Amino acid sequence: MKLSERIKPISYLKANAAEVIAKLAEHQQPMIITVNGEAKAVLQDIDSYEEMQEAIAMLRIVQMGQKDIREGNTIPLEEAMRRVRDGSLD
Structure with a gap:
């Protein structure tokens, strides 16, 4: 869809809410809603929304990991594995 x-x-x-919702689900592309010629809202199907939320969550996890690396909050792999085996993850 263009x-x-x-x-x-x-x-x-x-005037066409049911049709709009059906098209959102079918095409899985957002629709931009205008008011007085200006873009004011974006509508999207629930599956696309959930995918986007999951992607954002993953990016936040990556960002937190990068921050830990920058701040030196890391341990060697061998130490991490030992802690996992021993059950001492603190």
């Missing part, structure tokens, strides 16, 4: 087909005024959404 970007121009995914930009709709709020009046279109009001």
Whole structure:
């Protein structure tokens, strides 16, 4: 679906809500809703939204790991493995 087909005024959404929701699920591409010609909201299907939230969560985990590395909050692999085997993860 072209970007121009995914930009709709709020009046279109009001008049065609069921169709819009069906298209969101079918194409899995967001729709941009305008008010007075300005983009004001983005609608997306639930599966795409959940995927995006999972991706954001993974990026946050990576970011936290990079911060730990920068700050020197790391231990050698052998030490980590020993702690896992011993059950002493503190």
